[in-house]
Amino acid sequence: MRKLSSFIAIAFFSIASGSEAAPSLLPSPTKPDLINNNSGTPGVQSNPTGLIPFLESSFESRLQGERDVRYLSFFLTSEQAQAGGSLRLTYTNAVSVRPEDATLRVSFNGHAGQQFPIRSPQGPGIMDVKAETTALKPGWNTVTLAAQQHHRVDCSIDATYELWTQIDVSNSGFQPAASRAQDPAAALMSVGRNAGGRTQVRVLTAGDVKAGARNSLDAIQTIALLLGRKDLSVEFTTATKDEPGIDLIVGDVNSSWQSEEGKRLLATAPAGVSIRPSGAGRLQMIIRGAGEQAINAALLQALNGPLKLVLDSRRLPAEMGVLNADQPGTYRLSDLAYRAEPFAGRLFRTSFQTVMPADFYPGDYGAMTLKLNAATAPKLAPGAQLVVRVNEKAVTSHGLIDPNGTILKDKTLDIPLRAFRPGINTVDILAELPKEEDKVCDPAARDESKPRFLLLEDTSISVPALARAGRVPDLAAFAGRAYPFSRTETLDLVVSAPSSVQLGAAATLLSRLAVSAGQPLAANLVSDQEARSAIPDRNRLIIATAQGQSLVKSARLAAPSLDGLTTASVFGHGSTVAEPSDPRALLDAFQARTSQDRDEPGISENLIIGFQRAINVVGRWLQYREAESDPAPIRNSEVLATLSQVQSETGNSVVTTVSAATDAELSKAIDYLTDPAAWSKLNGGSATVLRSTGEVISTSAAAYSFYPLADKSxxxxxxxxxxxxxxxxxxxxxxxxxxxxxxxxxxxxxxxxxxxxxxx
Structure with a gap:
């Protein structure tokens, strides 16, 4: 009999027209607990009752520069859309933002919006914006935030990078005028974030925690996909908490993994799925069923019943301003949510995301073609130019100097495919627009009626046919598309020890991969010992601590050096330039110390060295890498955890490992890795999480292996x-x-x- 979890995955692609849910699926009416949690931003009520948070994370809710636009989303049921409500924005802005003319324009679903001043540099400020019912709709609604802000005292282009306004996603969202407390869809989509900006899922377990985790993985992934949030964090605990998030109770009163509180809640719950609001930003999701098959059947019935509206309303990439480059084609900026407007500042910027296929092979065999339709004002100063950046690296530019201004009509700029990577890429179009008058800086005398630049909506970008060959290791494909785990085959989710902390870390990482893949992943949760007898050709995702290093070694992975061994004599006393665990650094240091004993190189050796250096320079140039862009050697004491990916010994599967010294460090590292800001930048063959800052440093792969070709044309x-x-x-x-x-x-x-x- 086909496993029911596979039908849950199918539901996220071809949504079944299931019948209405049985009465047992609907939660019994309960009076919400109106408790305010003030652990968030000081002076602001954390997760006000009934507030529907935005889909986007804190990383995606920051407006930067002189003019920036962000699109934030929230979900409404039919009743909520008809009743209307108001939008609450809690924000803080940079001290350098000039308060006299900084504004934020707010609009709903393309309707005319309202404008408010930006004046909250010393602490959180609140904007409440009334939303008319005519501007709202059932399902996902889009709020457009357009910020205009100038520097108080500095008129240089560099000063524009100091301008920002940050939306506090933990205390912002839509406040509906009316909502039925027992509506499962409304309750689920109103789950709040904690003070750290994370959406917490707390799975109640005790005793056989691994069995509880195994029976909960499909539910956790389903929650992640329905919410659509990229900041989910999972923990296994014995009791509910008075904090924003979801308390997930799975099983029945006889389940070996269930805690005492879980059994008490299950005893009063009907069979199937129940969703109960339990406070401000909190809810309990109870899935009552005896065994994995009954649990998954109840979950599937809920997706075709009370949660079907959420499932049916899942947003398409095109609606969110994302260019999907799976197939060749031409896209206008208007298709990517861009709206043309004259710009009177010094640094124009607009951005969009391009999602490349998981098996995309970057190289210099082609380019995306950007056809510019734009205009510039007369008398721009020398240095005026348009720059295109991909993943924060400049790849092409065009001068904009013309005494009488210029009109660009289908001006072609090539964006090399080498600059992209599998998964999500951010493309920035910037125009640096200095004028001589900027040298005499008088912010009060700025004339916004004289624009300097206009980028038209019919500017287009053409995607060519791409080379397709999946590579390993490739953390960009792993993070952007969950590759190769997005395949239909089952993967082994391996924990070195089935502790609640390791299982929580594994579930957090799996849920984040499910969001990247757009579907639940078929995961077989196994321990270290069970993995040794598992199917050898399965892809594996390993969560390991120092005690599980034998598992890492058996998978041909280089375990991180956690013993603190040093060889200071090679580097000299007190040196921190290189780390003994870095073979290349050891070799360079050794050669430096012994160079005086070598004979002077001959002509042929100098030619070879010079040729190799020239090749390295050309290689860096082709890959848009500067010499200083390579990460500096990292001391062992600075390593919190590592993420690495290799091909298995058989060559038919991939092993991806996250390893740390202890459970506590592993949990912290997973939070750092899955943070949306760090996750979007993963690339190369391995990554290191720094202990002191939580920064994630990616390292290029020395060599690649390839999957069997799907396209042999x-x-x-x-x-x-x-x-x-x-x-x-x-x-x-x-x-x-x-x-x-x-x-x-x-x-x-x-x-x-x-x-x-x-x-x-």
């Missing part, structure tokens, strides 16, 4: 060959030289014999 093979040669520039140069030499030899042979002779 000649066109794809040609693109792959071109991409591979661009990765191996030395071989490419050698092949060109050899080809030219062979042509020369052939001409030298053939011309004397076949050439035309002069008639005497």
């Amino acid at each position: 000649f066109a794809n093979l040609r693109r792959l060959a071109a991409a591979w040669l661009s990765d191996h520039i030395a071989l490419y140069a050698f092949a060109v030289v050899m080809l030219v030499s062979l042509i020369g030899l052939w001409l030298g042979y053939i011309v004397p014999r076949k050439g035309v002779r002069t008639v005497e």
Whole structure:
């Protein structure tokens, strides 16, 4: 019999037209507990009762620069949309923002909006915006926030980077005028965030915690996908908490993994799924069923019943201003939620996200084509230019200097495919627009009626056919598309010890991957010992601590050095330049200390060294990497945890491992890794989480292996060959030289014999 969890995954793609839910699925009416949690922003009520939070995380709710636009989303049932309500925005802005003319324009679903001043640099400020019922709709609603802000005293372009307004997502959202407390969809979508900006799911377990985790994984992933949030955090605990989040109780009164409080709640709950609001930003989700099959059946019935509105309303990428590059095509900026408006500032910026396929192979075999339709004002100062950045790296530019201004009509700029990576990429279009008058800085005399730049909505970007070949390791594909775990095959979710902390870390990471994949992942939760007898060719996601290092080694992974061993004599006393665990750093230090004993290099050796340096420079240039962009060696004492990915010994699967020294450090590292700001920047072959700052440092892979090709067409093979040669520039140069030499030899042979002779 086919596992019911697979039908849950199918429901997220082709939504079944199931019948109405049975009465047992609906929660019994309960009076919400109106308790205010003031652990959030000082002076602001944390998670006001009934507030529906935004989908977007804190990272996605920051407005920067002189003008910026953010699109925030919230979910309404039909009743809530018809009743209307108000939008609450809790925010803080930079001290450098000039309060006299800083404004925030708020609009709902494209309707005309209202404008408010931005004046809260010393602490949180609150804006309450009334929403007319005509501007609201059932399902997902979009709030457009357009900020205009200027610097108090500095008129330089660099000063624009000091301007920001941050929305506090823990205390912002939509306050509906009316809502039925027993409406499951309304209750689920009103779950609040904690003071740290995370959405917590607390799974009640005791005793056989691993069994409880195994039976809860599908429910946890379903919650993550329904909410759509990228900041979910999972913990296994014995009791509910008086904090924002979801208390998840799974099983029945006889379940071996259930806690005493869980059994008490299950005893009063009907069979199936019950959703009960339990306070401001809190709810209890009870899935009562005897065994995994009954639990998943109840979950599937809920998706086709009281939660069907949420499932049906899941947003498409195009609606959220995201360019999906799976297929070739041309997209206008208007398709990506951009709206043209004259700009009178010094640094114009607009951004959009491009999602590349998980098996995308970056290389110099093609480019995306940006066709600019724009206009500039006269008398821009030298240095005016338009710059295109991909993932915060400049890839192309165009000068905008013209004494009389200029009109760009279908001006073509190529954005090399080398600059992109699998998964989510951020493309920024910036225009630096200095004028001579900026040198005499008088913010009060700024004339906003004279714009400097206009970027039209019919500016387009064309996506070419892409080379497709899945690589390992590739953390960008892992984070952006959950690759290779987004396949239909079951993956082994391995924990080195089935403690509640490790299981919580594993569930947090799995739920984040499910959001990236857009579907629940079929995960088989196993321990270290069980993994040794598991199917060898399965993809594995390993969560390990120092006690589980044997598992890491068996998977051909280099475990992080956690013993603090140092060899200070190589580096000199007190040196922190390199770390003994870094082989390359050891070799460089050794060569530096012994260089005085070597003979002077000869001419041939100098030529080889110079050629290698030139190849390295060209390689960095092709990959948009500066010499100083490589991460500095990291001391063992600074390593909190590592994330790495390798091919298995059989070569038929992939092993991805997160490892730390202790359970406490592992839990902290998972929170750092899954933070939306860090998750979006994962790339390369491995990543290190720093102990002191929580920063995640990605490291490029030394070499790649490839999955079997899904597309074996000649066109794809040609693109792959071109991409591979661009990765191996030395071989490419050698092949060109050899080809030219062979042509020369052939001409030298053939011309004397076949050439035309002069008639005497």
